[in-house]
Amino acid sequence: MKHTISVIVENKPGVLSRVSGLFSRRGFNIESLAVGTTEDPNMSRMTIVVEGDESDLEQITKQLYKLIDTLKVFDLPAEKAIQTELVLAKVAASEKTRAEITQIAEIFRAKIVDVAETSMTLELSGDESKVDGAIKLLTKFGIKELVRTGKIALQRGSAEL
Amino acid sequence: MELTGAQALLESLHNEGVDIIFGYPGGVVLPLYDAMFADKRVKHILVRHEQGAAHAADGYARATGKVGVCLATSGPGATNLTTGIANAHMDSIPMVAITGQVATPLLGRDSFQEADVTGITMPISKHNYLIKKVEDLPRVIKEAFHIARSGRPGPVVIDIPKDIFTTKFDYKYPDKVDIPSYKPRTEGHPKQISMATKAIQAAKKPVIYAGGGVISANAANELKELAEKCNVPVTTTLMGIGAFPETSALSLGMLGMHGTAYANYAVTDCDLLIAIGARFDDRVTGHIAKFAPNAKIIHIDIDPAEIGKNVRVDIPIVGDVKKVLRALIDKVGPKEKHVQWVEQIEEWKRKFPLAYKQEGGIIKPQYVIEQAHELAKDRDTIIVTEVGQNQMWAAMFYKYTKPRTWISSGGLGTMGYGLPAANGAQFGRPDALVIDFAGDGSIQMNIQELTTAVNNRLPIKIFVLNNCFLGMVRQWQELIYDRHYSHTNLCNNPDLVKIADAYGAVGMRVTKPEEVRGAIEKAFAINDRPVLVDFVVAKEENVFPFVPPGQAINEMLID
Ligand SMILES: Cc1ncc(C[n+]2csc(CCOP(=O)(O)OP(=O)(O)O)c2C)c(N)n1
Numbered sequence: 001m002k003h004t005i006s007v008i009v010e011n012k013p014g015v016l017s018r019v020s021g022l023f024s025r026r027g028f029n030i031e032s033l034a035v036g037t038t039e040d041p042n043m044s045r046m047t048i049v050v051e052g053d054e055s056d057l058e059q060i061t062k063q064l065y066k067l068i069d070t071l072k073v074f075d076l077p078a079e080k081a082i083q084t085e086l087v088l089a090k091v092a093a094s095e096k097t098r099a100e101i102t103q104i105a106e107i108f109r110a111k112i113v114d115v116a117e118t119s120m121t122l123e124l125s126g127d128e129s130k131v132d133g134a135i136k137l138l139t140k141f142g143i144k145e146l147v148r149t150g151k152i153a154l155q156r157g158s159a160e161l
Numbered sequence: 162m163e164l165t166g167a168q169a170l171l172e173s174l175h176n177e178g179v180d181i182i183f184g185y186p187g188g189v190v191l192p193l194y195d196a197m198f199a200d201k202r203v204k205h206i207l208v209r210h211e212q213g214a215a216h217a218a219d220g221y222a223r224a225t226g227k228v229g230v231c232l233a234t235s236g237p238g239a240t241n242l243t244t245g246i247a248n249a250h251m252d253s254i255p256m257v258a259i260t261g262q263v264a265t266p267l268l269g270r271d272s273f274q275e276a277d278v279t280g281i282t283m284p285i286s287k288h289n290y291l292i293k294k295v296e297d298l299p300r301v302i303k304e305a306f307h308i309a310r311s312g313r314p315g316p317v318v319i320d321i322p323k324d325i326f327t328t329k330f331d332y333k334y335p336d337k338v339d340i341p342s343y344k345p346r347t348e349g350h351p352k353q354i355s356m357a358t359k360a361i362q363a364a365k366k367p368v369i370y371a372g373g374g375v376i377s378a379n380a381a382n383e384l385k386e387l388a389e390k391c392n393v394p395v396t397t398t399l400m401g402i403g404a405f406p407e408t409s410a411l412s413l414g415m416l417g418m419h420g421t422a423y424a425n426y427a428v429t430d431c432d433l434l435i436a437i438g439a440r441f442d443d444r445v446t447g448h449i450a451k452f453a454p455n456a457k458i459i460h461i462d463i464d465p466a467e468i469g470k471n472v473r474v475d476i477p478i479v480g481d482v483k484k485v486l487r488a489l490i491d492k493v494g495p496k497e498k499h500v501q502w503v504e505q506i507e508e509w510k511r512k513f514p515l516a517y518k519q520e521g522g523i524i525k526p527q528y529v530i531e532q533a534h535e536l537a538k539d540r541d542t543i544i545v546t547e548v549g550q551n552q553m554w555a556a557m558f559y560k561y562t563k564p565r566t567w568i569s570s571g572g573l574g575t576m577g578y579g580l581p582a583a584n585g586a587q588f589g590r591p592d593a594l595v596i597d598f599a600g601d602g603s604i605q606m607n608i609q610e611l612t613t614a615v616n617n618r619l620p621i622k623i624f625v626l627n628n629c630f631l632g633m634v635r636q637w638q639e640l641i642y643d644r645h646y647s648h649t650n651l652c653n654n655p656d657l658v659k660i661a662d663a664y665g666a667v668g669m670r671v672t673k674p675e676e677v678r679g680a681i682e683k684a685f686a687i688n689d690r691p692v693l694v695d696f697v698v699a700k701e702e703n704v705f706p707f708v709p710p711g712q713a714i715n716e717m718l719i720d
Contacts, residue, residue, distance in 0.1 A: 010342055013291070014279060025284050055469065062466035068288040068308060071342040 008072040032150030092142035167196035167326040173302040183214035187234020189261035192326035209609035213581035215245020220582030225589040236274030247285035251572025255314035264324040287315030312345030349480035364433035373400030374438015383486035396424040402567040417445040422513035429715040441471035451713035526626040530558040547579035547603030549633035555598040577606025611664040614691040661693035
């Protein structure tokens with residue numbers, strides 16, 4: 001099962017390698033990892049998507065807490081969190097297909113951020129099912145290049161950490 | 162006060178109460194050694210290999226309970242420390258390792274003697290630092306000592322570039338540590354404690370399984386009190402040796418791969434297992450699904466990540482072992498004796514005692530340990546070991562009654578640990594009788610540390626159980642690999658007596674059983690330099706009981 005966890009760490013040099021090293025050392029699989037600063041510049045937030053059962057999740061959480069630089073770790077299940085991901089997709093396009101691609105972009109509220117003779121680049125964001133759905137539809141045109149930021153998430157409601 | 166980084170480091174160590182460090186100089190730490198030339202408040206012991214410095218600091222920490230400190234230069238000096246850092250990490254030993262680093266402008270350029278020390282030590286230390294601004298130095302030192310000794314103890318590495326040592330700044334040592342992301346929980350949760358109390362009260366066949374956490378928490382007295390109040394037999398791990406007096410009727414000795422038969426039977430049969438400061442290591446549990454299969458498990462540990470890591474736990478209690486045990490002692494009522502259970506254990510003890518066969522004319526290694534115990538038991542003695550059969554026999558055939566009297570490399574199983582660790586222990590406890598039980602393989606791995614011992618007139622006793630083999634590996638080859646003694650024969654060993662002599666230590670050789678006692682007495686009488694006794698012992702003696710890897714711990718080979 002996939003879990004989305006949020007890790008608040010001290011914004012210190014080496015902290016990313018401490019976290020990623022921990023995952024590889026202990027044999028936990030990272031599907032994606034997104035990291036950036038938070039409202040407090042001294043803290044960073046990592047959003048990590050991992051594969052594992054409940055007991056893996058428990059071990060991961062505890063091992064993360066064991067890192068001296070870790071302030072907080074929590075699980076953000078889809079029903080309790082806003083989860084989103086940003087994607088840039090460069091899709092093969094011609095006179096003939098451009099209109100159809102534009103239509104798909106509209107349906108998924110993607111932005112067309114670049115148009116060239118033989119390609120169009122779409123900027124798309126949303127949760128996993130939306131992003132996966134869009135990519136699936138675009139595949140038939142030929143995706144030349146694709147980049148995903150990895151998921152980021154915040155808990156719903158007015159609660160703060 | 163205006164100081165250079167080097168002076169500030171020494172001042173900070175002094176402020177932390179450090180009185181001894183083990184180190185070895187080199188290019189980038191020259192400014193620090195120069196500062197030491199003037200400031201001698203912290204005693205520096207020159208070792209002969211950086212691995213020796215790390216193990217000495219570790220042995221010192223285990224013998225005293227204080228933080229051990231070691232020091233090395235950048236690159237090869239630092240990489241030589243790493244085995245010792247990993248060793249301390251696996252056994253949760255408080256240590257601060259200071260390494261020099263190339264100057265900050267040279268970092269990341271493959272400069273001469275540059276190694277990425279924070280990168281290398283990340284997975285083998287509790288935490289590490291690379292100091293990039295001299296102003297951070299006092300805070301980092303303060304934090305490092307705090308982290309090393311608090312919570313679950315462990316080694317902390319501080320990497321200091323050369324220019325940091327020479328930069329002047331306004332020094333002030335912080336009097337408080339504040340690391341918002343590091344607040345180890347020490348009080349056990351009251352609800353968990355009362356659940357544990359009930360489980361103890363209800364148990365018919367309880368066993369306590371105590372590990373090194375009892376020793377690092379200085380909780381041996383509490384362990385004894387709880388065990389006696391509730392009549393619970395106690396088995397210890399290799400790391401837990403000394404946490405409970407083996408002379409007590411409640412003692413089961415060690416459990417696991419080379420545990421006593423009665424400890425392994427008791428754990429397999431118990432209905433309540435109280436794990437205290439232990440981590441369900443594979444050498445302890447054997448086939449994990451068959452470990453304590455009928456037991457409810459209480460697990461008390463300072464490290465939340467240990468709970469549920471290897472086995473499912475019914476009643477976890479996270480907290481300082483000493484505090485949790487105190488709370489339990491206060492809560493549990495006195496228990497009736499588990500007559501049947503105690504009787505059952507007595508029967509196992511009668512049927513399957515720890516034993517070995519004497520053979521005429523040949524010294525049995527176990528006999529050397531027993532004789533050493535006879536002669537040393539009434540003295541303030543610390544037993545240190547190397548790794549292999551020597552270590553297991555020393556664990557089994559010496560009877561330990563006090564914490565910090567057993568010093569051995571548990572988690573990493575580092576050959577070459579014993580001699581430098583014995584040095585460290587003797588520095589920490591100058592009046593103690595320190596004995597290093599060694600194998601002829603292990604002793605050669607850090608033999609250069611004999612110089613450190615000789616130069617400092619350390620009267621350590623090195624008792625080599627010389628079987629001309631890498632004995633423990635040979636044992637596995639005999640029992641599991643059809644006696645294919647592939648590369649385990651050490652028949653070309655050098656003459657260890659001459660080696661001792663060349664180093665300026667006393668060397669003796671003993672070949673007959675009747676000479677063992679006299680030689681030990683003679684060794685004990687020497688108090689101004691190290692003694693190495695080369696006991697020529699039975700070559701193919703095995704350590705029994707032995708749980709073959711992957712088996713359940715009650716499926717052991719007893720002889
Ligand atoms: C540094 C290191 N290398 C290899 C090993 C693997 N090993 C474990 S026990 C052992 C044999 C030890 O031989 P010796 O020191 O003669 O002791 P004995 O078992 O004969 O008492 C070896 C090679 C180890 N534990 N540590």
